[in-house]
Amino acid sequence: MLVRPKVGILDPQGQAVEDSLRQLGFSVADARIGRVVDLDVDAVDVVQARADVERMCEQLLANPLIESYEIEITG
């Protein structure tokens, strides 16, 4: 799953990366930093896996006030 700062939310880490890339001579209009969380979960099927990961996001992995998340189920 991917967790990103919501649009409009300040992202100081992304701003620092953007500034550093420009100082290195790269042409960058914007940089935003989020997290990728790779989880290996036990679930009977894809539907249950997605429901479980959604609950994990709400309870621990993302802050819904300032972050959005995206779940991708594989394997």
Place this chain on the structure above:
Amino acid sequence: MLVRPKVGILDPQGQAVEDSLRQLGFSVADARIGRVVDLDVDAVDVVQARADVERMCEQLLANPLIESYEIEITG
């Protein structure tokens, strides 16, 4: 682009998330944490964009000793 700790490299952040998820009652076999970096770059085409982002990864965004990265170009 996605930056992840390489296989075999300790990931204390992932370990902490794994422990916390188990304490919340979730059945998780493994959790690994990396970064997602969304970049808006100026490039003439997809080939140049990918080459630029690869150089950004090598120079700033990833530590090739302990991290692997994956580049996806959109737009």
